[in-house]
Amino acid sequence: MESLxxxxxxxxxxxxxxxxxxxLPAIISGMMTTMRHMFRKRxxxxxPEETREFAPVYRGQHVLKRDEQGRENCTACGLxxxxxxxxxxxxTSAERERGQEQLYREEKYAATYEINMLRCIFCGLCEEACxxxxxxxxxxLVPTFFERDNFIYGxxxxxxxxDERIDITNRxxxxxxxQI
Amino acid sequence: MDTALLxxxxxxxxxxxxxxxxxxxxMTYFERKLAAWIQDRVGPDRAxxxxxxxxxxxxxxxxxxxxxxxxxxxxxxxxxxPGIAMFTALITSAVVPWGPKLHLFGRxxxxxxxxxxxxxxxxxxxxxxxVYGIMIGGWASNNKYSLYGxxxxxxxxxSYELAMGVSAIxxxxxxxxxxxxxxxxxxxxxxxxxxxxxxxxxxxVCSLAELNRAPFDLPECESELVGGYHTxxxxxxxxxxxxxxxxxxxxxxxxxxxxFFGGYHFPGMSHFSGNTLAILGIAALAIKIFIFIFVIMWxxxxxxxxxxxxxxxxxxxxxxxxxxxxxxITGLVIAFKNGWF
Amino acid sequence: MSLQIISIILGSLTLASAxxxxxxxxxxxxxxxxxxxxxxxxxxxxxxxxxxxxxxNMIVYAGAIMVLFxxxxxxxxxxxxxxxxxxxxxxxxxxxxxxxxxLVLITALKDTLIxxxxxxxxxxxxxxxxELGNLLFTKYVVAFELTSILFIAAMVGAILLAKRxxxxxx
Numbered sequence: 001m002e003s004l005x006x007x008x009x010x011x012x013x014x015x016x017x018x019x020x021x022x023x024l025p026a027i028i029s030g031m032m033t034t035m036r037h038m039f040r041k042r043x044x045x046x047x048p049e050e051t052r053e054f055a056p057v058y059r060g061q062h063v064l065k066r067d068e069q070g071r072e073n074c075t076a077c078g079l080x081x082x083x084x085x086x087x088x089x090x091x092t093s094a095e096r097e098r099g100q101e102q103l104y105r106e107e108k109y110a111a112t113y114e115i116n117m118l119r120c121i122f123c124g125l126c127e128e129a130c131x132x133x134x135x136x137x138x139x140x141l142v143p144t145f146f147e148r149d150n151f152i153y154g155x156x157x158x159x160x161x162x163d164e165r166i167d168i169t170n171r172x173x174x175x176x177x178x179q180i
Numbered sequence: 181m182d183t184a185l186l187x188x189x190x191x192x193x194x195x196x197x198x199x200x201x202x203x204x205x206x207m208t209y210f211e212r213k214l215a216a217w218i219q220d221r222v223g224p225d226r227a228x229x230x231x232x233x234x235x236x237x238x239x240x241x242x243x244x245x246x247x248x249x250x251x252x253x254x255x256x257x258x259x260x261x262p263g264i265a266m267f268t269a270l271i272t273s274a275v276v277p278w279g280p281k282l283h284l285f286g287r288x289x290x291x292x293x294x295x296x297x298x299x300x301x302x303x304x305x306x307x308x309x310x311v312y313g314i315m316i317g318g319w320a321s322n323n324k325y326s327l328y329g330x331x332x333x334x335x336x337x338x339s340y341e342l343a344m345g346v347s348a349i350x351x352x353x354x355x356x357x358x359x360x361x362x363x364x365x366x367x368x369x370x371x372x373x374x375x376x377x378x379x380x381x382x383x384x385v386c387s388l389a390e391l392n393r394a395p396f397d398l399p400e401c402e403s404e405l406v407g408g409y410h411t412x413x414x415x416x417x418x419x420x421x422x423x424x425x426x427x428x429x430x431x432x433x434x435x436x437x438x439x440f441f442g443g444y445h446f447p448g449m450s451h452f453s454g455n456t457l458a459i460l461g462i463a464a465l466a467i468k469i470f471i472f473i474f475v476i477m478w479x480x481x482x483x484x485x486x487x488x489x490x491x492x493x494x495x496x497x498x499x500x501x502x503x504x505x506x507x508x509i510t511g512l513v514i515a516f517k518n519g520w521f
Numbered sequence: 522m523s524l525q526i527i528s529i530i531l532g533s534l535t536l537a538s539a540x541x542x543x544x545x546x547x548x549x550x551x552x553x554x555x556x557x558x559x560x561x562x563x564x565x566x567x568x569x570x571x572x573x574x575x576x577x578n579m580i581v582y583a584g585a586i587m588v589l590f591x592x593x594x595x596x597x598x599x600x601x602x603x604x605x606x607x608x609x610x611x612x613x614x615x616x617x618x619x620x621x622x623x624l625v626l627i628t629a630l631k632d633t634l635i636x637x638x639x640x641x642x643x644x645x646x647x648x649x650x651x652e653l654g655n656l657l658f659t660k661y662v663v664a665f666e667l668t669s670i671l672f673i674a675a676m677v678g679a680i681l682l683a684k685r686x687x688x689x690x691x
Contacts, residue, residue: 027483034218034482044222257553298650301576308584312556315588319549319595327595334588341585358650 054139056170059122061140062115063166064159065133067105072159073134076110083129088119106132113158117142117151127171136168184287192293196273204426205235211426211477218481242419250412254320261317262413262420268310269427275299276434277361279444279462283455291462292361299360300348303435304341307390311337313424314392314399318409329408332488333399336389339492340396343499344386347379350503350510351439360435364443371442378506380440382499387432389495392425394480401485433472434465441468528568535561548594552587559583573650 019025045052054060065073076093094111096104103109126135145151160166209224209231216223224231249258278291296302311334318330352358354375355366363372373380389396400408407413410421437443444461452460486494538561541554559582566575657665 031478031482034478037220038214038217040220042222043220046222046225254549257549296572298572298576301573301580305576305579305584308580308588311584311588312591315591315595316553319591331592331595334592338585338588 058139059124059127059137061117061138061142062120062126062153062158063136063138063140063168064113064155065136065166065168066160066162069102070162071101071103071105072109073105073132074110074113075106075108075132075134076113077108077131079129079131080126080135083125084120085123085125086119086121088116088121089126090114090116110155113155115153115158117153118148136166136171138166138168138171140166188287188289189293192289192291193274196278196293197270200270200273200427200430201423203430204423205239207426207429207473208238208422209235210473211480214474214477215481218478239419242416245415247415247417248412250322252322253412254322257316257320258412259417261313261320262417262424263313264316265310265313265424266420266427268306268313269424269431272303272306272428272431273434275302275360276431276438277364277443278434278465280458282458291458295359295361298358300352300358300363300439303360304345304348308337308341310424310428313421314409317413317421318399321409321412323412325405325407325411326409329399329405329411332405333392333409336392336396336398336491336495339495340386340389340499343382343495343503344390346500346503346507347376347382347386348439350376350379350507353507353510353514360438360443364438364445367442368445368449371440371445373440376440376506376510378502379510380436382503382506383439384436385494385499387436388476388479389491391429391432391476393429393476395483395486396491397480397485398488398491403485429473429476430469433469433476436472437465437468524568528565531561531565531568535565548597549591552591552594555590556583556587559587570649573653 067073076091078091078093081087081089081091091110091113093108096107096109122137124137127137142151212234213223213231215221224234227233227237249255274293275296276292277295280291282289282291314333315330318326318328318333321327351363351372354372355363357363357366388394392399398408399405400410402408405411410418413421444465446460446464449457449461535558538554538557542551542558545551545554559578563575563579563583566572566578
């Protein structure tokens with residue numbers, strides 16, 4: 001068979017020569033290898049001070065987006081909850097009252113919206129399912145806690161605030177609406 | 181007895197004690213750093229600048245851990261084991277000449293605790309007793325892995341002591357004395373390693389085996405025996421075992437430097453005298469010790485562990501005959517030089 | 522005077538640990554007490570200015586032979602049920618053998634008591650390496666060489682025994 005790479009090596013079990021039996025040359029060549037490694041550039045990233053760059057498609061903590069005028073995009077259609085394979089998303093919907101047009105874009109909105117971060121597998125299917133470009137995964141990390149309750153993220157943690165918009169322009173599923 | 185001499189020796193003993201413990205502590209740090217460098221990592225760097233306080237943090241951790249004694253262990257022997265290991269590691273340094281004479285307060289101070297005329301034999305005696313710490317600890321743990329570690333340690337140490345002793349005898353033949361001080365003074369011209377490279381090689385390999393260091397660290401090999409003889413140990417008892425290993429590494433590096441690399445002698449020594457010479461001599465010995473420690477650690481992170489039968493083969497079938505032939509040739513050459521033929 | 526006190530203390534400690542070898546029930550503890558006894562004997566050699574003998578005693582007996590003893594005992598895992606000598610006849614035989622050895626020792630010790638006073642008058646450097654080497658290779662050379670032949674014979678015998686057993690297994 002024609003070999004696929006040029007690194008093919010034929011294995012043989014012929015008896016060792018005296019030079020090989022002495023072992024010392026092999027040991028010295030091994031020690032030279034480790035000596036060379038001693039002066040190589042270190043591969044370590046010192047984490048709290050330096051952070052590794054995230055890929056543009058990194059799937060971290062979710063965000064519920066607002067539109068250009070600061071209204072919540074989510075209409076509580078429930079498609080994300082249906083798409084979620086881990087069943088991590090729950091929500092209750094409510095009708096928009098008169099005078100709330102500045103808060104919610106459509107007539108229906110999510111009164112509560114909860115993601116259980118312990119169940120979530122960060123697959124990104126909610127992001128794909130969303131017809132209103134409301135939910136996106138970001139490159140933020142979900143912090144750890146000692147109590148399970150802290151992992152259920154409500155709207156207070158998920159919806160972006162007006163003065164602190166989350167930039168998602170680099171993401172794969174960016175719609176034209178979400179560009180701020 | 182001379183009171184001044186007593187004070188002088190007590191200070192020397194205390195200093196030696198502190199220096200060997202401090203050196204052992206910082207050897208753990210250096211070992212971790214070196215391992216990291218060889219593996220393209222950074223190593224401990226969180227405690228203090230460059231992680232320089234890491235040994236202290238490790239020591240505090242060791243003290244604060246739970247001190248556990250297994251229910252079916254032989255309690256007294258379990259406690260005595262690490263003590264013997266540490267004790268024997270520390271008392272070896274008593275006969276090591278650390279430098280030329282120092283002049284302080286109008287006195288000639290010899291930088292050697294005890295200049296006994298059988299210094300090299302004393303080192304071997306203490307070394308051979310050192311195995312009891314491991315054996316007793318391993319047996320008293322009442323654990324099969326510990327017992328395996330203990331048995332491996334003892335059989336390994338007995339097999340390698342022979343070749344080590346025979347290669348040391350060649351040095352004794354050269355210097356005509358068993359005193360380490362005489363061996364050092366005799367090397368003021370040419371170091372013994374140039375006369376006896378084979379003996380040095382055998383001695384070095386055997387001391388690796390005696391120290392239970394890689395590639396001969398079978399008594400504590402993690403992949404087979406969990407922790408070997410110290411599987412059941414925790415807290416500072418474990419700390420004492422680990423510390424004893426590093427302390428004996430320090431002392432045997434010193435012994436190797438003295439037997440083969442001229443001790444505190446260095447090229448261009450005749451240009452200095454008095455206290456400058458003494459301090460430079462100590463520095464020269466320290467540098468030699470450091471190089472030995474470096475090479476021992478370098479070997480540990482390069483060469484994989486031996487199998488037990490390979491270890492025994494190497495000890496009995498390669499190193500011992502080689503050292504005997506070396507001894508025979510050395511003896512013949514010395515006899516020829518003295519005109520006995 | 523102080524030397525004498527130290528000798529008395531050392532002697533009684535040696536005897537005590539030697540007694541513990543016989544009296545302690547556990548074989549491993551017996552071996553460890555034996556090692557302790559050897560250490561006391563080593564220190565007695567040092568008291569007599571026989572440094573070389575002291576250190577050789579430590580290396581050979583405490584360091585090598587007792588390690589092998591301990592090694593074998595650890596592998597044997599002796600229990601009370603496995604004790605081989607427990608019959609009345611065996612005990613009687615042991616008593617007679619031990620008693621006769623004791624008698625022989627006493628008669629031997631009777632003569633050495635006189636020697637004990639004369640050793641101080643001899644040269645103090647008798648235990649040092651040079652003098653010992655000179656004696657061994659001149660005055661006692663025949664005995665020395667014969668001993669080494671005896672050792673080689675023992676070694677060959679041991680190897681032969683080990684080899685034969687292997688052939689039976691195969």
